[in-house]
């Protein structure tokens with residue numbers, strides 16, 4: 291394997307902090323702690339059955355979902371890797387009922403860290419890509435005892451967000467509010483090395499990702515969008531689309547960042563009390579921050595994800611993100627069935643597609 295003497299994650303972050311005084315050394319150190327958690331989880335994931343990490347754990351999480359062993363181990367790894375450094379005052383995890391304040395034996399910092407330690411955990415046992423997602427907020431009441439309310443800030447207040455994908459290679463994709471950068475874990479030196487600078491989402495796409503088995507529960511605007519894609523060259527879009535579904539949001543987000551596309555886990559009527567599948571604080575907000583920083587969009591269909599005011603730490607939300615033009619189109623269908631201006635002349639609301647409205 292050729293040795294790449296490229297910028298490391300630490301060098302990248304220090305360079306960013308020299309450009310922007312809001313990115314202090316505390317934030318740099320916190321992100322490096324989070325990246326260390328990702329390296330450790332990557333090792334666990336890679337060993338699989340050899341390290342006896344596959345299969346279910348005994349508990350269920352706060353959402354009533356069965357936890358996989360790796361969910362529990364990754365959660366523990368994230369907390370332990372980030373509580374010691376003195377940069378956070380509390381963490382909130384998808385796997386924990388309540389926020390966990392940093393124990394008194396360690397100094398507390400001014401950041402709040404939120405994470406989904408292992409996204410896509412239904413894929414662990416079948417050896418398909420999974421990932422970790424994190425989001426960093428400032429503690430609104432520095433020095434005070436952290437409470438749930440401190441975490442309930444809209445996504446626009448995030449100071450950093452990132453994900454690690456444990457795929458054929460392990461990558462960390464990050465934003466500190468100045469574009470999106472991708473780092474590949476170098477197995478020889480154990481560092482995340484900058485391999486993808488200034489990642490941008492292509493504006494147009496021929497690929498969409500959705501769990502189509504839920505189609506009978508979708509709302510009309512989403513039905514319309516998907517039916518138009520499926521109609522291919524003969525339909526109003528005038529081109530053939532591909533459909534992808536990995537059931538690991540991190541992996542879908544990564545594919546979309548690399549080659550465009552749109553991801554939808556829309557509101558549906560399958561579970562009427564549940565407005566969406568994905569969690570606002572651990573999944574939608576960090577991915578939305580990354581998408582917007584890469585020139586894409588993220589929406590509920592009717593609202594920009596980053597402007598949603600959270601009401602609950604474990605709140606679920608409809609999530610649509612990816613290539614700008616596609617997300618705008620889906621939002622337009624939600625608004626009033628309007629057709630975005632930049633449309634092709636082929637588009638019109640013919641009978642077949644109007645039927646889905």
Ligand code: F6P
Nearest residue numbers: 409410411501537538539540568
């Ligand atoms: O939130 C968890 C998650 O596993 C996502 O990573 C993924 O997109 C989705 O749920 C998969 O949902 P389904 O099981 O409906 O395909």
